[in-house]
Amino acid sequence: MTSSLSTPVRIPPLYLPFSSSLHPEHETIDHETASWAEQHGLGSEDLRKRITTRAPSGKFAARLLPHGKxxxxxxxxxxxxxxxxxDDGCCEEGKTGKHPGELAAVMSRMLRAAQTHDVAALxxxxxxxxxxxxGGRIAQYATPGQSARWVxxxxxxxxxAVWEAHYRENGSLPTVDDYTILRLHTSGGLMLPVWVEMGLGIELHPLEADNVAVRAANEMAAFVASWDNDLISHHKESRSGGYYVNAVRVVQQERALTAEEAVAEVIRQRDRVLMLYNRLTQDLRSWGSPQLRQYLTCVDSCLRGxxxxxxxxxxxxxxxxxxxLPTCVLDTSTTAETSVPLPIPAISWWWTIPSPYRGVNRGPTVEQGITR
Known part of the structure; x- marks a missing residue:
């Protein structure tokens, strides 16, 4: 580290009271994914090397789905x-990342390629x-409903991402409330449910998957995952020398805090949500099908992994x-548990949902679930 760089902001150990594991074939998958990316010419050679060596995707997937297919x-x-x-090559480092209109056009074409994987779009x-x-390979292992949800x-x-490009173009930052909405999607956290179902070879029954409590649990998990990533990536992003938007930076600006105070506040927020998630998923496990319980256990593991x-x-x-950065995680939180919602309107409804047992038809279809 050169002397011109300031001392890194310390990130203390994070509260994650879950177990984790690692898929045994992660090294082989790493090599296969690197070869796949090279075969398709994803990004520049330097970008591919950077991702392969610094962010091995095989080990990432192996952490998220340690017992998956x-x-x-x-x-x-x-x-x-x-x-x-x-994200790196087109949004953050590419020219289109500062032009929402151009980025929207690119992404609309990309979406068409995902939707019509049997047609030579683009x-x-x-x-x-x-x-x-x-898209074509996902269709082989997903149900039609799961493929549609992935798209x-x-x-x-x-x-x-287009919304984020608007802020990048103006050099401005969103409010904490708007950033929360934005980050739930740009983090990829809301993509996780489809991958968990596919990895486990199940599909939750609509009476469970569409239950408001299950949807809330999925959003809470995505929030915790995105806030965790923002805490861990804050050092990298703040050193980039360019524009960046991050939960720590957004909280710091909106509440006029130091970076250290903002880190503490972001941790308090994610701890509050994680404790609510734990209470909610405990309730869900008390009435849910075996598939729902299996699903929730995998989501827990994903958060820590x-x-x-x-x-x-x-x-x-x-x-x-x-x-x-920390070298371990915590089994208990240093944040006091409370039933008062966080002052973030976009997610305050999480604290108001009724018990998921109420009004649910627990017929044999739900109990059996759908196994592929």
């Missing part, structure tokens, strides 16, 4: 590599070709400029 873990690794290549475009390949998740990710992968990644802790 091998083919789906590989698919998730490829998809994660694609998202890194698109032939010759490496990102579109790779995305079309992903819809991608659409929401694209819409949020994602953080463990990030803490070990040179993408967020470069050896040439080390970040002050």
């Amino acid at each position: 091998r083919e789906v873990v590989r698919l998730l690794a490829d998809c994660n590599f694609w998202l890194f290549a698109f 032939a010759g475009d490496p990102l579109a070709t790779a995305l079309r390949d992903l 819809n998740n991608l659409r929401e990710y694209f819409m949020a 994602s953080v463990e992968w990030q803490l070990a990644s040179a993408r967020y802790n470069p050896p040439e400029d080390p970040a002050d």
Whole structure:
């Protein structure tokens, strides 16, 4: 680290009272994903090397789906590599990242490639070709409903990325409330439910998947995952020398805090949400089908596995400029638990949902679930 750089802001250990594991074939999947990215020409050679060496997607997918089907873990690794290549090369570092209109046009074409993976949409475009390949392979392991949800998740990710480009173009920052909405989608956290179902070889019954409490639990998990990523990536982003938007920076500006105070506030927010998530999922497990319980256990593991992968990644802790990141996680929170909602209107409804048991038809279809 050069003397011109300030001392990194310390990120203390994060509260994550879950167990995690690692898919045994992560190294092989890493090599396969790197070869797939090279075959499709994703980004520049330098960008591919940077992602492969500093953010190995195979190990990331192996952390999220440690007991998942091998083919789906590989698919998730490829998809994660694609998202890194698109976000780094097209949004954050590319010229279109500062022009929302141009970015919207690019993303609309990309979405068409994902929707029509059997048609040569955007032939010759490496990102579109790779995305079309992903869509076709996902259709092999997903139900029609899961494939449709994946495309819809991608659409929401694209819409949020265009919104973020608006702030990048103006050099401005969103409010904490707007950033919360934006980040739920740009983090990819709301894509997780489809991957968990695919990896486990199940599909939640609509009476469970569309239950307001299950939807809230999915959003809470996405919030915690995105705030965790913002804490861990703050060092990398703040050192980039360019525009960046991050929960720590947004909270710091809106509340006139120091960086250290903003980190503490972001941790308090994610701890509050995680404690609410734990209470809600405990209730869900008391009445849910075996598939729902299996699903929630995997989501728990994903939250911890994602953080463990990030803490070990040179993408967020470069050896040439080390970040002050934790080396462990906590089983208990230092934040006081309370039933009072966070002052973030976009998510305050999480604290008002009734018990998920009320009004639910627990017929045999729900109890059995759908197994593929």
